[in-house]
Amino acid sequence: MGGCTSTTAAEDPAAPTASTSQRKWTRNSKKRADFQLAFLGLDQGGKTSLIHSLVYSQHYSSDAASDGGTSGAPGGETAASGAAPAPSSSDEPAASVGRAIVPPPTSTILSNVVLIEDERIELIDLPGDPKERRRWEEVVDCATGVVFVVDSADPMRIPVAKRELWNMVNRLRDKCLPTLVLANKQDVDRAMDVHNVAGALDLLSLRSLTDPAPITVRASSMFNPTDTKQALKWLLTAVVSLASLKKAEGEMDDLADF
Ligand SMILES: Nc1nc2c(ncn2[C@@H]2O[C@H](COP(=O)(O)OP(=O)(O)OP(=O)(O)O)[C@@H](O)[C@H]2O)c(=O)[nH]1
Ligand SMILES: [Mg+2]
Numbered sequence: 725m726g727g728c729t730s731t732t733a734a735e736d737p738a739a740p741t742a743s744t745s746q747r748k749w750t751r752n753s754k755k756r757a758d759f760q761l762a763f764l765g766l767d768q769g770g771k772t773s774l775i776h777s778l779v780y781s782q783h784y785s786s787d788a789a790s791d792g793g794t795s796g797a798p799g800g801e802t803a804a805s806g807a808a809p810a811p812s813s814s815d816e817p818a819a820s821v822g823r824a825i826v827p828p829p830t831s832t833i834l835s836n837v838v839l840i841e842d843e844r845i846e847l848i849d850l851p852g853d854p855k856e857r858r859r860w861e862e863v864v865d866c867a868t869g870v871v872f873v874v875d876s877a878d879p880m881r882i883p884v885a886k887r888e889l890w891n892m893v894n895r896l897r898d899k900c901l902p903t904l905v906l907a908n909k910q911d912v913d914r915a916m917d918v919h920n921v922a923g924a925l926d927l928l929s930l931r932s933l934t935d936p937a938p939i940t941v942r943a944s945s946m947f948n949p950t951d952t953k954q955a956l957k958w959l960l961t962a963v964v965s966l967a968s969l970k971k972a973e974g975e976m977d978d979l980a981d982f
Pocket of ligand 1: 765766767768769770771772773774826827828829830831850851852853873908909910911912944945946947
């Protein structure tokens with residue numbers, strides 16, 4: 725399978741690490757990050773908000789060491805004085821909630837690159853709208869890992885999330901992709917905890933389908949990017965371990981051919 729990046733005017737090797745661009749997904753073009761993580765999940769689950777929180781936590785922490793807080797914001801916007809970031813997902817303005825934002829529903833595939841432990845990680849934001857879910861496959865097919873975001877405060881829609889997660893895993897079984905489920909909106913009082921979310925999605929059974937690619941669930945909230953980053957580190961470690969396992973298996977197969 726060829727590499728997978730996009731055709732975009734922002735396809736610039738010198739682009740800032742926290743950048744947002746609208747992308748058309750095609751194969752066989754050059755990669756711009758070390759890892760590609762596809763963020764999937766139902767609409768309103770919080771994918772875009774989580775990505776924004778990661779990008780902005782990076783932005784604010786790197787500001788302290790660099791330019792005092794006036795450059796490098798997603799979408800090329802200035803984010804001085806804690807101003808709400810510009811929406812990356814459509815042309816509409818985002819409403820702000822304190823330092824957080826309320827993004828409009830994502831209508832196209834978007835890309836942000838962040839640095840985690842010196843690795844360039846591409847966070848690919850997909851629309852969760854039912855009509856757009858068929859596009860997930862196009863991107864997951866090119867990704868190195870999957871982040872499936874679940875709205876833990878919306879138990880009524882967990883069965884739909886389960887169906888979409890199982891469908892995606894079934895369709896892409898051959899790809900053998902490590903999967904991180906984020907039980908999001910843990911800041912909401914009524915939110916289901918991670919154990920209940922894991923049970924409702926029947927992750928134990930799903931594990932037998934994804935094996936040897938691991939799948940796990942972690943708590944998240946857009947107000948806690950540190951936890952989200954820790955969860956992503958688990959996913960990156962899983963991606964690297966699985967690649968080593970596949971390489972070792974390949975070498976064993978080569979030896980067996982002699
Ligand atoms: N309380 C709380 N609200 C959240 C959290 N994450 C997202 N939200 C809110 O949930 C709503 C949907 O968030 P989005 O980030 O747009 O969700 P999405 O998954 O990107 O939705 P689509 O783009 O439609 O697929 C917004 O009103 C957010 O402010 C969270 O961790 N806690
Ligand atoms: Mg979105």
